[in-house]
Amino acid sequence: MRTSAGTASTALLTDMYELTMIEAALRSGAATRRSVFEVFTRRMPARRRYGVVAGTARLLRALESFRFTPAEIDYLAQAKVVGDETLDFLREYRFRGSVLGYAEGECFFPGSPIVTVQGTFAEAVVLETLVLSILNHDSAVAAAASRMTTAAHGRPCLEMGARRTHEASAVAAARAAVVGGFAGTSVLEAGRSYGIRTIGTAAHSFTLVHDDEEAAFAAQVASLGPGTTLLVDTYDVERGVERAVAAAREAGGELGAVRLDSGDLVAQAFTVREQLDALGATSTKITVTSDLDEYAIAALNAAPVDSYGVGTKLVTGSGHPTAELVYKLVAREDSRGVMREVAKASTSKESVGGLKMAGRVLDGHAATELVVSCETEAAGRAELDRAGARPLQVELVRDGGQIVDEHVGDGALERAQERHLASRAELPYPAWRLSEGDPAIPTRHVDVFPDDDDPAVTI
Amino acid sequence: MRTSAGTASTALLTDMYELTMIEAALRSGAATRRSVFEVFTRRMPARRRYGVVAGTARLLRALESFRFTPAEIDYLAQAKVVGDETLDFLREYRFRGSVLGYAEGECFFPGSPIVTVQGTFAEAVVLETLVLSILNHDSAVAAAASRMTTAAHGRPCLEMGARRTHEASAVAAARAAVVGGFAGTSVLEAGRSYGIRTIGTAAHSFTLVHDDEEAAFAAQVASLGPGTTLLVDTYDVERGVERAVAAAREAGGELGAVRLDSGDLVAQAFTVREQLDALGATSTKITVTSDLDEYAIAALNAAPVDSYGVGTKLVTGSGHPTAELVYKLVAREDSRGVMREVAKASTSKESVGGLKMAGRVLDGHAATELVVSCETEAAGRAELDRAGARPLQVELVRDGGQIVDEHVGDGALERAQERHLASRAELPYPAWRLSEGDPAIPTRHVDVFPDDDDPAVTI
Numbered sequence: 001m002r003t004s005a006g007t008a009s010t011a012l013l014t015d016m017y018e019l020t021m022i023e024a025a026l027r028s029g030a031a032t033r034r035s036v037f038e039v040f041t042r043r044m045p046a047r048r049r050y051g052v053v054a055g056t057a058r059l060l061r062a063l064e065s066f067r068f069t070p071a072e073i074d075y076l077a078q079a080k081v082v083g084d085e086t087l088d089f090l091r092e093y094r095f096r097g098s099v100l101g102y103a104e105g106e107c108f109f110p111g112s113p114i115v116t117v118q119g120t121f122a123e124a125v126v127l128e129t130l131v132l133s134i135l136n137h138d139s140a141v142a143a144a145a146s147r148m149t150t151a152a153h154g155r156p157c158l159e160m161g162a163r164r165t166h167e168a169s170a171v172a173a174a175r176a177a178v179v180g181g182f183a184g185t186s187v188l189e190a191g192r193s194y195g196i197r198t199i200g201t202a203a204h205s206f207t208l209v210h211d212d213e214e215a216a217f218a219a220q221v222a223s224l225g226p227g228t229t230l231l232v233d234t235y236d237v238e239r240g241v242e243r244a245v246a247a248a249r250e251a252g253g254e255l256g257a258v259r260l261d262s263g264d265l266v267a268q269a270f271t272v273r274e275q276l277d278a279l280g281a282t283s284t285k286i287t288v289t290s291d292l293d294e295y296a297i298a299a300l301n302a303a304p305v306d307s308y309g310v311g312t313k314l315v316t317g318s319g320h321p322t323a324e325l326v327y328k329l330v331a332r333e334d335s336r337g338v339m340r341e342v343a344k345a346s347t348s349k350e351s352v353g354g355l356k357m358a359g360r361v362l363d364g365h366a367a368t369e370l371v372v373s374c375e376t377e378a379a380g381r382a383e384l385d386r387a388g389a390r391p392l393q394v395e396l397v398r399d400g401g402q403i404v405d406e407h408v409g410d411g412a413l414e415r416a417q418e419r420h421l422a423s424r425a426e427l428p429y430p431a432w433r434l435s436e437g438d439p440a441i442p443t444r445h446v447d448v449f450p451d452d453d454d455p456a457v458t459i
Numbered sequence: 460m461r462t463s464a465g466t467a468s469t470a471l472l473t474d475m476y477e478l479t480m481i482e483a484a485l486r487s488g489a490a491t492r493r494s495v496f497e498v499f500t501r502r503m504p505a506r507r508r509y510g511v512v513a514g515t516a517r518l519l520r521a522l523e524s525f526r527f528t529p530a531e532i533d534y535l536a537q538a539k540v541v542g543d544e545t546l547d548f549l550r551e552y553r554f555r556g557s558v559l560g561y562a563e564g565e566c567f568f569p570g571s572p573i574v575t576v577q578g579t580f581a582e583a584v585v586l587e588t589l590v591l592s593i594l595n596h597d598s599a600v601a602a603a604a605s606r607m608t609t610a611a612h613g614r615p616c617l618e619m620g621a622r623r624t625h626e627a628s629a630v631a632a633a634r635a636a637v638v639g640g641f642a643g644t645s646v647l648e649a650g651r652s653y654g655i656r657t658i659g660t661a662a663h664s665f666t667l668v669h670d671d672e673e674a675a676f677a678a679q680v681a682s683l684g685p686g687t688t689l690l691v692d693t694y695d696v697e698r699g700v701e702r703a704v705a706a707a708r709e710a711g712g713e714l715g716a717v718r719l720d721s722g723d724l725v726a727q728a729f730t731v732r733e734q735l736d737a738l739g740a741t742s743t744k745i746t747v748t749s750d751l752d753e754y755a756i757a758a759l760n761a762a763p764v765d766s767y768g769v770g771t772k773l774v775t776g777s778g779h780p781t782a783e784l785v786y787k788l789v790a791r792e793d794s795r796g797v798m799r800e801v802a803k804a805s806t807s808k809e810s811v812g813g814l815k816m817a818g819r820v821l822d823g824h825a826a827t828e829l830v831v832s833c834e835t836e837a838a839g840r841a842e843l844d845r846a847g848a849r850p851l852q853v854e855l856v857r858d859g860g861q862i863v864d865e866h867v868g869d870g871a872l873e874r875a876q877e878r879h880l881a882s883r884a885e886l887p888y889p890a891w892r893l894s895e896g897d898p899a900i901p902t903r904h905v906d907v908f909p910d911d912d913d914p915a916v917t918i
Contacts, residue, residue, distance in 0.1 A: 017659030028678030051713030132622035163591035168627035219487030
């Protein structure tokens, strides 16, 4: 994001309290304590049987630009957000810790440690807002997309919701939709930024600006060829279909598709299919685009529809615009230099302490999300291995701050989609239900912290 | 937004079909037809008695950056989105029409013409996606903010939802929240970009990284002074309050405030207030921050709470993350050069044709939204004048493309908030209800198009 100050730094996409905490922790000495922060969700939104990790590549890129350049320092000094010692710390800030996480596209469940940030308290706490903004948004859209592509049973779903969300979210939403199985997007910046296939033909205004529908269709076919998609519901659908097929034939071809954007789509799809077939336009497809969500898509599966264009409900997470992920301190060094589990004990917001390693236990299909609280990654991995679980975490940022290219470079988005479809296919049948219900698999917590190392707080 | 191509152009935050429509319209000759596009909503979201116009200043700035620079042209050429003739048109593209609109902060209703774009078909149609993205997002957040500040009855509401929405939306959401009456934001970029007061103290992780709560409170007070806000619910609230007051007094002052972030906030607020008073800390305030929305705020009004920190529900529009605004062609030149009303006739999506001028008819309080379909602005204004209505539209972009500075420059945000509070105060009492119900005032359409000028489509 280019800011008003003209910089491309992501450092101020941050809540003020991250910086005032650093200031106080620099003074108390806690700033340098080794710490483990974890991103997880306490519960799935209603009706969601699984979550979808999305935004990882965007997060890693944003981390590279997380720098307090002179423009950011000047603002913080002038607004008196923090004092000179903290400004000195921020000026030199580079994340030099490590990040583990579920690879992009992987399914997750309540308690899944989808991202684990290890570093000093100060260097890790300051990333909280940015990490959550990106993962909460992108994962919410990807989860909605995944339900829609499940409901579509292989018919292509196309993203066209840019107009119903913030202009920058729209680009991220298109990307997240692809992670969830979508096949294309209407928004050009997503084509440029992420190489996503862009799609689109014409709006009602295009028909209305011409003297009549015949003139509009002729103009579109002349420009885009008979293989284009004509929007047939500006006036009367039956007359529209007739004119659309005729316009394509006059240009020497068969019409590619008609688009329906209003009315009872199920009934119309049958009528229009019959009409197209009667006209001999058996190869002409039908695409529908009016206020679709996973339920409407499921209802349309019985109808002769060839593809779905989804807008509002997709980019707003189909009722759940945020994934409810939180970023919590789960372990930190004590005054003797020993790593200790920590967890907040307040009512209704319990969390489980400790560094965690996670694996999926398979038994024909996925059966359990196994989450191991452990002192070291190696100890956790050994436990997963013992249980025969598929390890879920990969290295996203190497210790020292170097980003692992595989998760951001060419092909990362395609791999994330493939990974999602494979991870989803591994889930038991209830995962694909759209109705109320529990997460598709249960999460089981195991603690292999050494006995003599009681957690700082037990819940 | 800085794009992957490194430009600051907003031109590709656009659905592909806007460009393919231009291509077809350049060929058919319709591209140069004078056209009127209107932004309006067909209905209010459930329970919303009024909408709030927000995003106007952001839209005008985005319009200034809507340029197809060589980076955008190269992408479009390489991706074969449009052909050479269209690329030539886009390369030279500048919006040279005019934009009328409700001033930022104004309340609106179904059918209110909140933005009217006049220009050639090609120059106006291409702005559809960008205009809607900005206004739909910002107006949705401002409407939620307005309901929350109404429910808070003068107690300050503070925005802290950055972590629950896309990182760039977060900055826009903070701004929109201020339009709706909020007093500050947690997100630093909103402080820098829009001069909004930033707020924030510490998270649970800050308490947990220290050896105990005493050490954490002492560190925060040492750094931020006794006037700071201490988060007292990491362990036990009663002990937390005791330690918080003691920490401030040890530093020679009275504690500024305590923050409650979990549990039954109403009950806790009473208990904590009693405890603070018993400790003599009568000036210490209570701020609450856990999953608040307008209903929770209304419920907390009976409790001794001093301010509200609102996150998720604010930035996600409290159930309605988009304002459902649409951008429709309502009039255009015909082949004889005469302006004609147009409107789509398809099922369930009727709209009213014609350029529209709007005013609010006042009768002690606001009584009617009067919307006049007219051939010229002057004819519409005359009708509003005749009805004694307060005119609602102002010039945002002068004919020729020059932006009116008043709506983007210094103080524009403060003026938008003042305008909103005044516009809201003008509404009748039902506007402030949180329950189901009709829009606060009805919209009345009047047509003063000359008789001999039948609309192209009548609905």
